Amino acid sequence: MAGTLYLCATPIGNLEDITFRVLRTLKEVDLIAAEDTRHSIKLLNHFDIKTPMTSYHEYNKVDKARYLVGQLEEGVDIALITDAGTPGISDPGEELVRQCYEAGIQVTSLPGPAACITALTMSGLSTRRFCFEAFLPSEKGDKKERARILEELRQETRTIIVYEAPHHLVRTLEDLYKVLGDRNITICRELTKKYETAYRTTFRDALEHYHEEEPKGECVIVIEGKHLEELRKEQISRWEEMEIQEHLAFYTDQGMDRKEAMKAVARDRGITKRDVYQQLL
Numbered sequence: 323m324a325g326t327l328y329l330c331a332t333p334i335g336n337l338e339d340i341t342f343r344v345l346r347t348l349k350e351v352d353l354i355a356a357e358d359t360r361h362s363i364k365l366l367n368h369f370d371i372k373t374p375m376t377s378y379h380e381y382n383k384v385d386k387a388r389y390l391v392g393q394l395e396e397g398v399d400i401a402l403i404t405d406a407g408t409p410g411i412s413d414p415g416e417e418l419v420r421q422c423y424e425a426g427i428q429v430t431s432l433p434g435p436a437a438c439i440t441a442l443t444m445s446g447l448s449t450r451r452f453c454f455e456a457f458l459p460s461e462k463g464d465k466k467e468r469a470r471i472l473e474e475l476r477q478e479t480r481t482i483i484v485y486e487a488p489h490h491l492v493r494t495l496e497d498l499y500k501v502l503g504d505r506n507i508t509i510c511r512e513l514t515k516k517y518e519t520a521y522r523t524t525f526r527d528a529l530e531h532y533h534e535e536e537p538k539g540e541c542v543i544v545i546e547g548k549h550l551e552e553l554r555k556e557q558i559s560r561w562e563e564m565e566i567q568e569h570l571a572f573y574t575d576q577g578m579d580r581k582e583a584m585k586a587v588a589r590d591r592g593i594t595k596r597d598v599y600q601q602l603l
Contacts, residue, residue: 325352325399327390327422329415331408331434335514337368339435345369347432351399355390357413361405378402383414387421394427408436412456412485437513438483441542444520445481445508448547451577452481458494472501475545479576482545488537492529498545499525506546511539561590566601 328347333339348354348371355378356362362375378386390400402409402418408431409415422429438454455475459468475482475498486494488511498505502525509521509528517539523531561569566587573583584602588595 323397324427325394325397326428326430327394327418328399328401329409329419329429329431330401330403331432331436332362332365332403332406333514334406334435334437334440335512335518337365339514340365340369341432341434344432344434345371348373348401348403351401353393353398354401354403355386355418357404362403365403373401378414378418380414383417387418390418391421391425391427394422395425406435406437408434411436411438411454435514437485437510437540437542440513441508441510441520441544442481442483444510445544446520446522447481447506447508447544449481451479451547452483453478454483457485458497461493468497472497476501477548479547479549481547484543484545486541486543488539488541491537491541492532494543495525495529495532498543499529502545502548508544510542510544511537513540513542515539566598570598570602 328351330344330347331341332344348366348369351373354362354366354373354375356375357377357379359375359377365371366373366375376386376390378390394400402415404411404413404415407413410419410431419429438456442449442452455471458471461468484494484498491509504524504526506522506524507528509523510519511521512518521528521531564572569587569590570580570583573586574580578586584595584598588598591598
């Protein structure tokens with residue numbers, strides 16, 4: 323029988339956040355694939371785990387995934403761990419999972435810490451609908467792609483989650499402020515660690531703060547989505563150019579149910595809801 327790939331979530335800071343199931347699995351599997359073996363050995367030593375490790379990271383993810391799939395096909399059980407958090411979330415784990423499914427290998431995920439969810443739940447912003455952008459493309463790497471994503475985020479009505487390193491934080495806040503305008507945000511840093519903070523602020527105030535105080539620690543920026551009413555006002559000059567179905571989709575795509583969306587379309591166009599219904603027919 324083929325082996326199983328276990329996606330094992332590891333602590334993002336506080337070692338007490340590891341689960342009993344993950345500890346048992348890391349001890350029972352035949353091999354652990356780790357993003358950085360030098361980092362992960364500290365975790366394994368702390369919990370007295372002697373399972374052999376191999377490296378699996380961004381720069382070897384395609385070829386190494388083929389090797390690991392080959393091992394799984396021969397019956398080897400493998401646990402995949404990242405430097406911190408849940409494998410596959412903003413890390414090379416997704417490539418290994420994809421290859422496993424193509425090869426018919428069983429994959430299971432062991433729930434645990436994820437910085438994006440931890441930050442969202444303590445942000446004080448809306449948690450009903452959210453989008454995860456991870457790290458924005460580097461300015462040095464792809465300016466056009468960075469600009470394109472920022473423009474997409476400008477219209478986003480869901481709560482937005484972005485990761486950033488401390489030495490890039492100010493520049494990213496400047497870019498977000500320039501494109502999105504001033505928004506309510508929460509900057510979470512050092513999550514689950516001794517100096518954990520959740521800084522409720524705005525882009526403008528955060529920039530003033532960090533121009534005086536150097537950012538420290540890995541950060542998660544949680545950003546208020548654009549208000550639907552504000553988005554509607556920006557679109558108002560385009561209503562007459564839109565087909566009625568496209569106009570309705572504008573609201574349903576933001577999470578509004580069809581009945582409320584029809585009322586909004588009628589209001590925008592100065593017609594009755596019945597007129598909207600007839601035109602949709």
